[in-house]
Amino acid sequence: MNLTATLRERLRHDLPLDDVLPDELPAxxxxxxxxxxxATIAALVILIMSGIVLAMAGPTxxxxxxxxxFLNSVHFWSVQAFFFFLVLHLWTTFFQGAWRDGRGATWVVxxxxxxxxxxxxxxxxxxxxxxxAQWIAEQGKDAMNAIGVGAFFNVLNFGQMYDFHIVILPVxxxxxxxxxxxxxxxxxxxRPYPAPGEPGEEVRx
Amino acid sequence: xxxxxxxxxxGITLEPYDxxxxxxxxxxxxxxxxxxxxxxxSSPDEPPLTVQHVAATAPLxxxxxxxxxxxxxxxxxxxxxxxxxxxxxxxxxxPVSFQRLAGVHIPIDTAQGMVxxxxxxxxxxxxxxxxxxxxxxxxxLARQAAWEAAxxxxxxxxxxxxxxxxxxxxxxxxxxxxxxxxxDLGRSGLLEPAVDNSPRIYSTDNTRSxxxxxxxxxxxxxxRFHLVGSQWGMMNETGNYPGQAWLWLYTLGYQVPAYASxxxxxxxxxxxxxxxxxxxxLLPWIPGLNRLPRLLGVYRLIWRxxxxxxxxxxxxxxxxxxxxxxxxxxxxxxxxx
Numbered sequence: 001m002n003l004t005a006t007l008r009e010r011l012r013h014d015l016p017l018d019d020v021l022p023d024e025l026p027a028x029x030x031x032x033x034x035x036x037x038x039a040t041i042a043a044l045v046i047l048i049m050s051g052i053v054l055a056m057a058g059p060t061x062x063x064x065x066x067x068x069x070f071l072n073s074v075h076f077w078s079v080q081a082f083f084f085f086l087v088l089h090l091w092t093t094f095f096q097g098a099w100r101d102g103r104g105a106t107w108v109v110x111x112x113x114x115x116x117x118x119x120x121x122x123x124x125x126x127x128x129x130x131x132x133a134q135w136i137a138e139q140g141k142d143a144m145n146a147i148g149v150g151a152f153f154n155v156l157n158f159g160q161m162y163d164f165h166i167v168i169l170p171v172x173x174x175x176x177x178x179x180x181x182x183x184x185x186x187x188x189x190x191r192p193y194p195a196p197g198e199p200g201e202e203v204r205x
Numbered sequence: 206x207x208x209x210x211x212x213x214x215x216g217i218t219l220e221p222y223d224x225x226x227x228x229x230x231x232x233x234x235x236x237x238x239x240x241x242x243x244x245x246x247s248s249p250d251e252p253p254l255t256v257q258h259v260a261a262t263a264p265l266x267x268x269x270x271x272x273x274x275x276x277x278x279x280x281x282x283x284x285x286x287x288x289x290x291x292x293x294x295x296x297x298x299x300p301v302s303f304q305r306l307a308g309v310h311i312p313i314d315t316a317q318g319m320v321x322x323x324x325x326x327x328x329x330x331x332x333x334x335x336x337x338x339x340x341x342x343x344x345x346l347a348r349q350a351a352w353e354a355a356x357x358x359x360x361x362x363x364x365x366x367x368x369x370x371x372x373x374x375x376x377x378x379x380x381x382x383x384x385x386x387x388x389d390l391g392r393s394g395l396l397e398p399a400v401d402n403s404p405r406i407y408s409t410d411n412t413r414s415x416x417x418x419x420x421x422x423x424x425x426x427x428x429r430f431h432l433v434g435s436q437w438g439m440m441n442e443t444g445n446y447p448g449q450a451w452l453w454l455y456t457l458g459y460q461v462p463a464y465a466s467x468x469x470x471x472x473x474x475x476x477x478x479x480x481x482x483x484x485x486x487l488l489p490w491i492p493g494l495n496r497l498p499r500l501l502g503v504y505r506l507i508w509r510x511x512x513x514x515x516x517x518x519x520x521x522x523x524x525x526x527x528x529x530x531x532x533x534x535x536x537x538x539x540x541x542x
Contacts, residue, residue: 016207018206018207019206019207019209019210021224021225022206022210022222022224023206023221023222023223024206024219024220024221024222025206025219025220025222025224026214026217026218026219026220027217027218027219027220027510027511027514028217028508028510028511029220029222030220030222031507031508031510033507035227035231038227038228038231039231039234039235041228041231042228042231042232042234042235042236043235043239045232046232046235046236046239062250063250069247069248069250070243070244070247072248072250073242073243073244073246073247073248074239074240074243075248076243076248076249076446077238077239077242077243077246077248078239080242080447081235081238081239083450083451085235087451092507094488094498095498095501095503095504095507096498096504096507096508097495097496097498097499097504099488099489099495100489101213103489104489104490107488107489108486108487108489111482111485111486112486115482118451118452121449121451122449122452125439125449128250129253130249130250130251130252130253130443131251131252131253131254131426131430131443132249132251132432132442132443133253134253134254134415134418134423135423135426135427135430135432135439136439137415138415138418138419138423139434139438139439140439142294142471143471143474143475145284145286145287145294145296145304145471146296146303146304146469146471146472146475147303147304147471147472147475147476148286148303148304148306148307149303149307150287150304150307151286151287151307151308151309151310151311152307152310154287154311154410154412156410156411156412156415156416157409157410157411157412158409158410158411159408159409159410160409160410162409188206188210188213188214191213191214191217192504192508192511192512193499193504193508195511195512195515195516198515
């Protein structure tokens, strides 16, 4: 078995460029409801861009530099925007039953984006090196310790939390968001529920 | 669009769409929004609470904390895993304690690590502290405990004179000069590095210095910012800024009286969140719940234009077809009604 050829055929079958970058979509996609996902990704891109600059300058820079503080503000409001749009996207896809017709994996990966995003934000708040960070770490330690996680994920250890925040979790979030996008393009957006009088409930590809 | 997706959308009107343009416009709009908010509203950055600040502004709190670390009455000394083998804060779910199972990975001896160890550094420079430490080390455990108890009783009658703690005469032996030396070390700003005491030069671990503050000073400061658990705790932010609102369900758990009053509150809340997270993850396959959106009917609002068009007389409903395989050459086969 040639693994390269197998992978190529699999990608050709599951991910044709016509689906990855389509130039026509169902008319019902022309709705603001379908913008929440792209707005979430836009906020994520701004988060990563501002985060890269903050990381390059080191964790204490933004406390003493007006430019750094502004970049931190961009990072702060980006995360608020990220979760605002993400939750709207989550709710609207829930109300659409967007997991229908074989889209369960897309839903699961989307929820994982949400969960790992929460972890990324949590470690970010702990990495701020200010009172909020101190207090969240002090409060969070009991929850982590109570389930046996605190021994290995020490929220009071700035170095460990900073590593998680600027490298490990952003890489995972980015990979999950990329996979989520590929799954959405692979399957396409879900059809609306059948209109009254229409036959059929779900299509199993 | 591939023939497979085209078949899936059979009977549905397809329209030209530019995903890349939409992404760029979205990026610009969100960028303007975020930059505007950042410029107009800035972001919170309340300075951290330091041991130095506590020693200077609340010396009695400092000394009470230090005595608790020395005589073992501080909650961390009996906390349990991952800090020690105590049981004071060990939580379990039914018969299982994941906290106990995880074991002691961050060993903390509060007396040695937070009081005696730092004092040995002070003793290098301060003969009176060195003498007090020699006396303390040479005494029996019972004698040490008696001195500590007497000092604790005397603290109740302490008078704050500026930045010093004035105590009535009593039989607390070397404990008074020891803790006075520790207070001096705290005021100098050197206690934190001494407490965190990394075996290497570079340290990024603040576990022990934060735990030193956690018994009294941190909660008092948090209460001023409306951040304590009964005030929805850490989902809030200092100042008038939004906090981690996405943690609302987690912090809601601590507002439930049955959870809040339980010695296993954290474990119960985390377990509840774990179960709810699993439900959210597996929603597509949970009978009943996976049909909830259809019952709720919000989709009629989301796709109202689609249903209006379908209801028009010219619309000819046709059921979707299963996705064909393998893919065929690109062709517009019945994509438009």
